[in-house]
Amino acid sequence: MGIFLDARTSQNASTFGQISTPILLGQNSLFGVVGLDVTKATVGQIRVQFEGTMAVQLPLLPVATSVDITIIRGTQQSGLITVYTARQVLDLSILGPQLITFAGADFNPGIPASGPLVYSAYVSATALGTVRVGPESFTALATAG
Numbered sequence: 001m002g003i004f005l006d007a008r009t010s011q012n013a014s015t016f017g018q019i020s021t022p023i024l025l026g027q028n029s030l031f032g033v034v035g036l037d038v039t040k041a042t043v044g045q046i047r048v049q050f051e052g053t054m055a056v057q058l059p060l061l062p063v064a065t066s067v068d069i070t071i072i073r074g075t076q077q078s079g080l081i082t083v084y085t086a087r088q089v090l091d092l093s094i095l096g097p098q099l100i101t102f103a104g105a106d107f108n109p110g111i112p113a114s115g116p117l118v119y120s121a122y123v124s125a126t127a128l129g130t131v132r133v134g135p136e137s138f139t140a141l142a143t144a145g
Contacts, residue, residue, distance in 0.1 A: 002047065002143035002144065002145040003040075003041075003143060003144045003145045004141075004143055005036065005037065005038050005040055005041055005046070005142040005143055005144055006036040006037045006038065006141075006142050007036075007139070007140065007141040007142070008034035008035065008036060008139070008140055009034070009137060009138070009139040010031075010032035010033055010034050010121070010137070010138045010139075011136070011137050012031050012032060012134075012136035012137070012138075013132075013134030013135050013136045014134070014135055014137075015134060015135055016055060016097060016133060016134055016135060017133060017134060018134040018135070019132055019133060019134045019136070020131055020132075020133060021131065021132040022129065022130070022131050022132075023056070023067075023123060023124060023125040023130045023131065023132060025125070025126075025127070025128045026124075027124065028070060028122035028123070028124050029122060029123050029124065029132070030120060030121070030122055031054060031121050031122065031123055031132065031136045031138065032052060032120070032121035032136065032137070032138025033118065033119070033120045033121070033138075034050075034118070034119050034138060034139070034140045035115070035116030035117065035118045036048065036116055036117045036118075036119070036140055036142040037116055037117075037142075038111055038112075038116075038117045038142050038144070039111065040144070041111055041142075041144035042144075044144050044145040045107060045108040045144070045145075046107075046108055046109055046110070046111070046117075046142060046143070046144050047105060047106075047107055047108075047142070047143050047144075048105065048106040048107075048109060048117070048119065048140055048141065048142045049103070049104075049105045049140070049141050049143075050071060050084070050103070050104055050105070050106070050119060050121075050138065050139065050140040050141075051101070051102065051103040051104075051138075051139055052069070052101070052102055052121055052136075052137055052138040052139065053099060053100065053101045053102075053135060053136070053137050054069075054099075054100050054123060054132065054134075054135070054136040054137075055097040055098065055099050055100070055132070055133050055134055055135060055136075056090070056097065056098055056100065056123070056125070056130055056131065056132055056133065057096065057097050057098070057130070057131045057133050058090055058092070058094070058095065058098075058127075058129075058130065059127050059128065059129025059130055059131075060129060061129070062092050062095070063092075063127050064089075064092065064126075064127070065089075065090045065125055065126055065127035065130055066087050066088065066089050066090070066125070066126045067087070067088045067090060067100060067123060067124070067125050067126075067130065068085060068086070068087050068088075068123065068124045068125070068126075069084075069085065069086045069087075069088070069100065069102050069121065069122070069123055070082060070084070070085050070121075070122045070123075070124070071083050071084035071085075071104060071106075071119055071120070071121055071122075072119065072120045072122065073106060073109055073117070073118070073119055074118060075115075075118050078112055078113070078118075083104070083106040083109075083119075084102075084104040084106070086102050086104075088100045090130075097133050106119075117142065119138075119140050121138040
């Protein structure tokens with residue numbers, strides 16, 4: 001049975017329409033960061049489960065568009081490791097917002113030498129004019145055992 005270590009949520013936007021942020025072509029846009037306290041993990045392996053949701057809207061002139069979600073573990077000081085990627089092809093027949101949800105896990109990431117175990121969530125798109133419209137939420141839960 002696992003031992004609960006920590007859980008955190010990064011809530012960038014709670015409702016639809018709360019934001020209107022273009023996703024810059026060829027760049028990852030940060031939409032969530034969580035830092036987990038895993039210092040009490042003394043036995044067994046650490047398991048981090050994460051999930052999130054975000055809504056995006058096609059460009060004004062709808063074109064074939066894919067949205068990529070990338071989860072990174074670490075910091076600039078500790079080193080960055082990609083632990084999860086997913087691609088969602090947007091539906092051209094939907095002119096309004098499209099909700100993207102994801103869930104993943106990171107097994108045995110280790111205990112950081114100092115500070116929290118940090119996870120960052122990024123989004124990118126293949127078409128200029130794709131817009132983040134909210135909601136946006138990223139949650140992570142760490143257990144040991």
